[in-house]
Amino acid sequence: MQRGVYTYKEITTQDNSWAASLKYLNENPPVFTDWLQQSWEQVLFTGCGSTYYLSLSAAAIWQTLTKIPARAIPASDIWLYPESIISPKKTLLITVSRSAETSETIFALDTFKKLSKQDTLAITCYGDRELTEKARHSITAVNAHEQSIAQTRSFSTMLLLAQYISGIAARNEQYLEKLTHIPESFQNLILEYEKVALRIAEDDNLDHFIFLGSGIYYGLASEAMLKMKEMSLSTSEAFHFLEFRHGPKSMVTSRTLIAALLDDKARDQQIKVLKEMKDLGATILAIDEDGKSVPADFIVSINSGIKSIARGPLMLPILQLLAYHRSMHKGLNPDSPRNLDAVVVL
C-alpha cells in the first residue's frame, strides 16, 4: 500500500461522515432526548488524547448553549483522582472514544458509576462495544471508521455528534438546524485551500508549529497540534490564544508558523496577538470565517455563514491536511505514526 492513502481519503471525505450522521439522526431522533433534557447540575466530558481535546471543545459548547456548568477532564484523571473531580451534584458524564475500547475511558466510566449515582452517555464510532454497553445511552457516528491511527474524520464527526446532543439538551432547534448545513462548505474549502496547506508543509524554513485557539476552539487547536506530532513528527504546541503572550512567545523565531483559529467573539483581541507575533518574525496562517483585516501570510476563509459555536468541524480539515502533507514531504507514512497503536489498552 502506498503511504498516506488511508489518511488522505479519510480527511478528504469527512463531509460524507458528517452528512450520513446528520441524516441518520434526523431520521432516527435519539431515544434519550427527554432523559438528556433533564436539569443536570453539571456535565463532565472525558476522553483520551484526541477525544480529550474534543471534550474540551464540547464542554465549552455545552455550557454556552445550556447554561449548565460543563468541563472536560482526561479519562485517566477521573480514574486515578476521582476525589478532585466527582462531586455529589447531579452529574452527567459524557465519554468520547473512537474505538469504544480505550482502557482509561472505560475505567473512568467504571469509577464514575461506582462513586456517583449519576448518569452516563457514550459518543463513539462503534455502537456495540464495551464502552457503549456500559454507558446508560450512546450515540454512534456513521461512516466514520478509520484505518489510519491518527483520528481525522472520526474526530470531526464525533465533534458534530457532541454538538448535536448539546443542541438537543439546550432544546435549541435553530442550532440543530445550523449543523445540517456544515457539510455544504467542506468541498469548496478543500478545493480552494489545500494548496495553502501544501505550500506551508513544503516550506523547510518552518519547523515549529504553534496552534492558537480560545474558548471552544482551544480543544481544536490542541487536536491540530496532535495531528502535526503524530503524522509528521514535527515540533508542535497549542495554547489558549492570549495565554501565548504570557511566556510561550519567547520561543517565536522566523522558523515559527502560528496557525490561528479565530472566533467571532474574541477576534479583535486575537488579531492584536497575531500582529505582535508577526512583528516577532512568525509566519501566520489564519483560519477565519471571512478573513477580513487579518494580519496573516496565509488566510483560510471558511465562508460558512455559520457562527463559531457551530462551525468547529470546518476549522480542522486544512490543519489535518497540513499535518498530512508535512508527513509526506518528510518521507514518513501518515497512516502509521511512529511508536503508536490505534487503541491504548492497559
Add this chain to the structure above:
Amino acid sequence: MQRGVYTYKEITTQDNSWAASLKYLNENPPVFTDWLQQSWEQVLFTGCGSTYYLSLSAAAIWQTLTKIPARAIPASDIWLYPESIISPKKTLLITVSRSAETSETIFALDTFKKLSKQDTLAITCYGDRELTEKARHSITAVNAHEQSIAQTRSFSTMLLLAQYISGIAARNEQYLEKLTHIPESFQNLILEYEKVALRIAEDDNLDHFIFLGSGIYYGLASEAMLKMKEMSLSTSEAFHFLEFRHGPKSMVTSRTLIAALLDDKARDQQIKVLKEMKDLGATILAIDEDGKSVPADFIVSINSGIKSIARGPLMLPILQLLAYHRSMHKGLNPDSPRNLDAVVVL
C-alpha cells in the same frame, strides 16, 4: 550585572518566602476565615501564564480537600467567553497574579463581578494594587517579590497561599499543620540535587524536554515546561502523565528528557509509563517522595514525609534550577527572557 544573578537568588531562597508567609499567616490569621468557609456551590481559579498553571493545581487541591467543585480557567477565557464558564451557581472566583496588575486577570474579575453576584478573592505578591483593591478579600505573599521576569519563588509562595486557604476552607487543621513543615525540606533538596539539574542542563545530547504530571501536579508540570521555555528557549512540553501515551509519545527519541512528577495516588501507573518511555530511548528524571523502584536515569527524592496534596512547592525547585542552568549553559540570561515583559498590560 552578571547574568542570572537574580533568578538564581530567587530560586535558592524561596524557602525564606515560604517560611515568612506561613509565619505571617500563623500570627495574623486571615480576617476572611468565616467568609471563606461558607458553602460555595463552585470555585473558579484564574490567572495568566504561570498563575493559570498555578490555578490548575490549586483547583484540584481545593476540590479534593473541600469536596466543592473547583476548576481553573485562563483569565482571558473568563473575560472573553463568560457564557461558557460563569453560571448562576453560588461561586467564588479566586484570582492569582504576581503583580496584581495583569490586564486579563483584572478584566476577568470585572467580568465576573458584572455577570455574577458572587464573590472574589485575590492571591498576589503586592497587597495594594488594582486587583487586590477590586477583590472582596485578598491574601499576599511575604518576601516573594522578584526582579526576574520568570516567576520562581513568587510562584511557589503563591501556591503555598492557595494551599493554605484551601485548608482553611476545608477546616482541615491537619493539612494546615503539614504546610508549616514544607520549608524544612528545601535546603537539603537543593544541596543534594542541584548537581542533577546541572548535569542534565549541560548534556547537549538532550534537546526536547517533556514534563509529565497528573491531577494536582499537571499544573506544576506545565509551570516547569514554561520555565524551560522562558529561561532557556528550549523545546519543552507538558502533558497529563497517561495522556502522553495517546499520541505525543510518537515524538520520543534519544534526545528526549522526560521529567516526571510522581504522586502518591497514581504512582504505579506512572511508573509503567516511564518504563515504556525508557524503552523508546528517553532519558528519565523522576521527582518522587522516596524514589523507590522508579525506572529513571536520575531520581530526586523529596524525603519530606508530606503527602502529594501538600508537598507541591517542593516539586519545583530542581526543575527551576534545570531551566536556570540550561539557560546559563546556552549563554543566555535567565533574568531577562527574550521577547517578554514582567507584566502583560493590554
